Amino acid sequence: MYNIALFGAGRIGQVHAVNIAGHKETCLYSVIDPHQAGAEALAHKYGAKVQSAEEAMADPNVQAVMIASATDTHADLIEQAARAGKAIFCEKPVHLDLARVRDCLATVRECNVPLFIGFNRRYDPQFRKVREMLSAGAIGKAESLVITSRDPSPPPATYVKVSGGMFRDMTIHDFDMARFIMGEDPVAVYAKGSNLVDPAIGAAGDIDTAFVVLTFPSGAMATISNSRRSGYGYDQRIELHGSQGLLTAKNIHENAVEQWSEAGCVAAKPEHFFLQRYAAAYQAEWEHFADVLAGRAEPQCSGYDGEQALYLADKALESLRSGKEVQL
Amino acid sequence: MYNIALFGAGRIGQVHAVNIAGHKETCLYSVIDPHQAGAEALAHKYGAKVQSAEEAMADPNVQAVMIASATDTHADLIEQAARAGKAIFCEKPVHLDLARVRDCLATVRECNVPLFIGFNRRYDPQFRKVREMLSAGAIGKAESLVITSRDPSPPPATYVKVSGGMFRDMTIHDFDMARFIMGEDPVAVYAKGSNLVDPAIGAAGDIDTAFVVLTFPSGAMATISNSRRSGYGYDQRIELHGSQGLLTAKNIHENAVEQWSEAGCVAAKPEHFFLQRYAAAYQAEWEHFADVLAGRAEPQCSGYDGEQALYLADKALESLRSGKEVQL
Amino acid sequence: MYNIALFGAGRIGQVHAVNIAGHKETCLYSVIDPHQAGAEALAHKYGAKVQSAEEAMADPNVQAVMIASATDTHADLIEQAARAGKAIFCEKPVHLDLARVRDCLATVRECNVPLFIGFNRRYDPQFRKVREMLSAGAIGKAESLVITSRDPSPPPATYVKVSGGMFRDMTIHDFDMARFIMGEDPVAVYAKGSNLVDPAIGAAGDIDTAFVVLTFPSGAMATISNSRRSGYGYDQRIELHGSQGLLTAKNIHENAVEQWSEAGCVAAKPEHFFLQRYAAAYQAEWEHFADVLAGRAEPQCSGYDGEQALYLADKALESLRSGKEVQL
């Protein structure tokens, strides 16, 4: 049984707590959160301790840390955990500054601890199946990838200001998905964006609607279509066109009931947001991390993957500002 | 070029007129209808003559008749045409009285003219494909057939009174479909019906909602689900379960546009009624009849098929009244 | 925290164990199974005791029993638990003999303990939504209900022999579903069945394919379409036609990936069987039972519901044998 110290008792921390406690090889050992009441409530629910970061890092009973705290704490916590010899699961991103990410990853390498970056969508059963079917030759060679990623409704402008911008905060998942599906790093990126959803987002210096085009060494291409507001739930789809056909992962809908009347056929809209849509993915990525802890696997989604997704976000921003395709 | 005399200038006569005129081997030669103005308008549109029934039957230029007039004229016109040596296309049913049907068919046999009964649904591309895929072994042996057949809205009670009742007027198509798909005659029928849609239909002595169960010699079974009112267009589907899987022919919808919003995903409802849904079927059955005229085919849907469908309707009514399964 | 004694450590017992242990108000206290090794393995996994039936019934720490053992033990265990004052969750059926069911329920009434019968499908989110939308007036008044219920592949003939026959073993769920959706008891039943799937089932005196027609006091009707073998997974659908439209609960498919090629568009088939399809239903019914334990609810699915479903199965068998509609 591996004891896990969980940093962050918020929404995403609670999702991980369920999976940590529910896995037969892992145990929620302690919860760390500057918001003490939140830490206590979550710890109480699972019979875990409340610790400070220092206590957790120094505690020899802790084998691994789950970092689900605020973004600006990730890199520091990773380094502390690495030096303490803990295995590390960290929510994306490592940091919003690429240089800081690289420093941090260098420390992890020196300390020789496993680091898994939680790009949860790689563990969505639909997207994973597309990747597996491509690998199995179902559609020949990959040619065009179309990623649709639209949130149900925009975040508050206060969040936008500290988010690092849409590319680093939201599109980063899609950059990782493009790399995951295509199995190679892109060689060029073009990005175009607008502020259409909420003027406050524009006032905060950010965009809320974007199209990105990636080009891969093979000549294959990908587009990403993003919006901070779909108006119909969480729109998460991919289409992968290959030399022998198409693989398409469609949305998961709230239910399978239809109502037919003179007004037409009404079906349920897609699952509301990531907590619903990616519930299975969060569980599957934790199962993978338990395999890492048990020495049965290497982290499939590494610090390098985290670095590359951020690099693409930075370069997309450069393209957005210059109006030019950027070579990578 | 075969000259066709068309009996009946109403809604269904007009559908046939388009296909007769549009076929490269057939020509709309004349229109016969007691409603003179209707006959004239239709004839004018296609450069055809207006004739009386007697003139048409006596006219040596007429090679074939299309009988799309009122139901109670069908048997008489069939006999007259048979005696005049014309090839015959007759809309279902031959007659509402089974004895009269049998007499009529005897006359046709004596005169040795081709008779095609217009069970249009056999020519629907979806249903035909199901039949063809069954024949090709796509699902092994047929076991259960589910026929859904629901009209968009009920007919007026005045029509109901002269219709012969729902089984002879509406379900007759489904009895024929069951025979067409299964390729054998049923050995037992059970029918249950209610008057739920319009009290005036009940007052006219008829039902408007029904379930029918047919049993076939092989042990395979079929159900028919009927209503005079769906509330969402024309619901025309079949499901055929076999020893190795399922074939299902779904509805054709008005268009392929969907609207997604907080209220869900709204798609178009099924095509409104038979003129829309079976447009392709009406054209295909005429192409078959042209093949019959040219000696390239025998009528695929014969007088015997018309007789059997009516026989099943009669027996279903007997079951409805007795509450017992009726052996055939 | 309510302590639960679980009778039966087999497939379905294991499903309940997860939900009992996972609920914040219930605890898996003990496991009882004549197969000692199975009981021990399951108990060990959740830190529960292994008990004999007598020990469990006598143990004052046990507040409720979950009866998921062999069918022929249900009625006896219900009575023992009732006399011991335990709350009872029992898998369907109470017993295969209706008189025995009635005796057993009388005992439960005398002892005044809550009894919940596990007709899991009532808690399927799709079917429940149909029921709720009907109640909310979404399609007016219910007129025709079509229940499709097909297992992926047939059970062994050895099971068939002790199953009580397809109507009591399999269709019983559909009888309950019809009562659940329509909210009234039927007044007539007609059943037709064949042995098409496996000759061994016929040799065991049973059928494997059936159509059933139920009539309700309002004149509304229902059909049930059953097969022991679909060939494409677990086919669990309902269609409810009302005076203002249709509600349809479609299958849940294995995934949302499609492959398009010259051969067509291939999507995943329905979930394999009940463990997959009804995972959410098993969890939801346990949540309801926890509400019953806590005094927040009365059992929504009572002994009477269990009795009525069995009664309909008996009457369907009578119809099958007589070829007549049976009045209820």
Place this chain on the structure above:
Amino acid sequence: MYNIALFGAGRIGQVHAVNIAGHKETCLYSVIDPHQAGAEALAHKYGAKVQSAEEAMADPNVQAVMIASATDTHADLIEQAARAGKAIFCEKPVHLDLARVRDCLATVRECNVPLFIGFNRRYDPQFRKVREMLSAGAIGKAESLVITSRDPSPPPATYVKVSGGMFRDMTIHDFDMARFIMGEDPVAVYAKGSNLVDPAIGAAGDIDTAFVVLTFPSGAMATISNSRRSGYGYDQRIELHGSQGLLTAKNIHENAVEQWSEAGCVAAKPEHFFLQRYAAAYQAEWEHFADVLAGRAEPQCSGYDGEQALYLADKALESLRSGKEVQL
């Protein structure tokens, strides 16, 4: 009755011939084609004359011309017809050279004859419905348009060489669709393309796979996803995301039959190519042109629309070659 002279007896000319002959106000008067046998066969079928271009232009009985001949003849024929005072329906494009297009349109303006450019997809019922629903406010303000346009299989390299390149030959339809749906001219274009389908296309100096991003004055954006080979029929879809939801026009499939088995659920692929998919559109655009002839309408798709679509194709090529977004 308007007499129409048809230039071009090839595949697309034959499609128009059916619609011209089938419309109650128009008549196929003559056919002109350098391939004399083709002209004769088509003329014979509809009782039309064979004429030379000079004869048709000089014939006072000809009210309008349908130009469906080789691309390099379009501009000359438009000018001749304009000078002869004929109404003009011309297949896209007017010419592959933008300067020549502008000269030609100037002549048309001087002669003051109606000119309709046959961007058939504007008359597809699905796409038109999306445009109409947007206009009716169904999804608020347009924000992101996604156009998917993939041919079933690539043309021969010999055709590619004279086609003007993929943007002028194929994407031109999508540029027009973007303008049609959005109702405004874009202000920037970025294009990226690859030669992935057929090396012979690359050897001919062209691409066969592309992504294009258009930006509109409102900040709204559009992407076009193109391939010369889908491998699963003709993929013609649009998605229009607005401030209050999504409108999506899905493919039309070959039929509505599904086969379910252990291998999954197999449905028909999209209609094979434009002759099938756009049959209704070709008919509807001719109905519009008949309205133009009768003075009931102005051409909805004008020479300006033809010019703008070609302009966008030219600018997309400039972007492809420069790797930069091009301002318009």
